[in-house]
Amino acid sequence: MGNVAVTDLKPGQKIASPVHTMLGGRLMPKGKVLIPRDLDVLRAFMIEEVDIEGGGVPDLPVAKDAKNTTSSAKTPTPAPKASPEPIKKAAVDSFQLEYDRMLNLVKSSFQSALAASIPVYDLRSQLETLLGMMKHYKILTFVPKNMNEYDYMYHNAILSSLTSYSLAQWHGLPQKDWVQVALAGLLHDIGNAKVDPDILYHPSYLNNEELEEVRMHTTYGYQMLRNIPALNEGVRLAALQHHEKIDGSGYPLRLTGDKIHVYAKIVAVADIFHAMTLKKRYRKAQSPYLVLEEIQSEAFGKLDPAIVQTFIGKVTELHNGIRVRLNTDEIGEIVFTDRTHPTRPMVSVKGKIINLVQNHNLYIVEIIN
Structure with missing residues (x-):
């Protein structure tokens, strides 16, 4: 494991320790595999470095060259897993x-x-x-x-x-x-x-x-x-x-x-x-x-107030990744919810991270299933 500068991170790397904001909120959990949008989120929160498993860029699979293959044995192709979507x-x-x-x-x-x-x-x-x-x-x-x-x-x-x-x-x-x-x-x-x-x-x-x-x-x-x-x-x-x-x-x-x-x-x-x-x-x-x-x-x-705080905190807790429509009619995706402002999450719109806490004229008008 080792700390890697955010500027050096690559999609596909796995986080070894939870990433927190400067105010202590959990931004990303341990074990999360980074995708391109996550790199934008880290930069938006001014995170300088992240603890990454292995400390570097993961090895990419190397394509086999049929002429240099020493073994003629073929690896059996696993049967495709049934999609969970019909079950869900x-x-x-x-x-x-x-x-x-x-x-x-x-x-x-x-x-x-x-x-x-x-x-x-x-x-x-x-x-x-x-x-x-x-x-x-x-x-x-x-x-x-x-x-x-x-x-x-x-x-x-x-x-x-x-x-x-x-x-x-x-x-x-x-x-x-x-x-x-x-x-x-x-x-x-x-x-x-x-x-x-x-x-x-x-x-x-x-x-x-x-x-x-x-x-x-x-x-x-x-x-x-x-x-x-x-x-x-x-x-x-x-x-x-x-x-x-x-x-x-x-x-x-x-x-x-x-x-x-x-x-x-x-x-x-x-x-x-x-x-x-x-x-x-x-x-x-x-x-x-x-x-x-x-x-x-x-x-x-x-x-x-205690019941209200519990209600708002819980219903907004697990909605990262939900697609939403803003009052500007733009479609975005919730990427982070600050627990101190649970109704004003950060939304990714066309690759740009918008912090609704800082943009009071913007708000979510619809959740898109």
């Missing part, structure tokens, strides 16, 4: 299939909630099937197929459920709470079943009387869930409290932070994120990164 696509399709089943069940449950009991056991069973496939659910990039704008409320319920499940784990809640938090996310808006549909789906601003009716969905939801023994009190309180704010400015009871149940605090973050990133009848879907910045600003007095 099948798994993703299976997740989408189970998601669609969940969607149909949630729709029928919400629509019949006033006339019949809520089928909690059926909902939980299908939810647990989805939760068993969570590795195929990426919060920032997952978009439901065939999104019907009239089904927004049901999509929001499912996505809030899945996101709340992940957030409960990340926030350190005991394992016994994880599925209950997921149920809290799934049922947090069940009270909308009692709200006048003409008001609920109104495409423009509501008057004060209509707004008060919509806000009643929190109280309605708690009343609908309070006598269901399969749900714990946290699930019921999430339906009641997910619009409360830690500074006491929320509704329906104007509770302050210490009186809001942790389930409600988690569901509130998930609900806001998906409410803003899903397409509605009267509004386009917003950029996940812009929404994260808005949620970050809400952490000051409105949302639980």
Whole structure:
């Protein structure tokens, strides 16, 4: 091993020790094989030298000369490995299939909630099937197929459920709470079943009387869930409290932070994120990164700051390599995310590294799957 000046690095060399920025953030992991774009990233961060395995340029394979070959034995050609892409696509399709089943069940449950009991056991069973496939659910990039704008409320319920499940784990809640938090996310808006549909789906601003009716969905939801023994009190309180704010400015009871149940605090973050990133009848879907910045600003007095910090840190953690569209309509690829500015990553556009922290007029408007 040995340190090699960045100016002398070549694609194909392997990093022997992690590379860190001047502020201590990990730029590249140990064992990473350098590609041409990585050399641009290292230069952009003013890294002078890197610890490289072997300390030099790797030996390149030498082509064999048939005339100088001393052995006539032929090396058997290994059978080509099966491409993982069809397997991966099948798994993703299976997740989408189970998601669609969940969607149909949630729709029928919400629509019949006033006339019949809520089928909690059926909902939980299908939810647990989805939760068993969570590795195929990426919060920032997952978009439901065939999104019907009239089904927004049901999509929001499912996505809030899945996101709340992940957030409960990340926030350190005991394992016994994880599925209950997921149920809290799934049922947090069940009270909308009692709200006048003409008001609920109104495409423009509501008057004060209509707004008060919509806000009643929190109280309605708690009343609908309070006598269901399969749900714990946290699930019921999430339906009641997910619009409360830690500074006491929320509704329906104007509770302050210490009186809001942790389930409600988690569901509130998930609900806001998906409410803003899903397409509605009267509004386009917003950029996940812009929404994260808005949620970050809400952490000051409105949302639980520790939960917000955990959420933003985790969902942006593994997205290096993701292709994105900037507000200039340029397509780029995320090459580094500074943990102190997780919503403003460095993006490679046509070979140029753009640091969004330093370019406030630029931002990501779309993640391209």
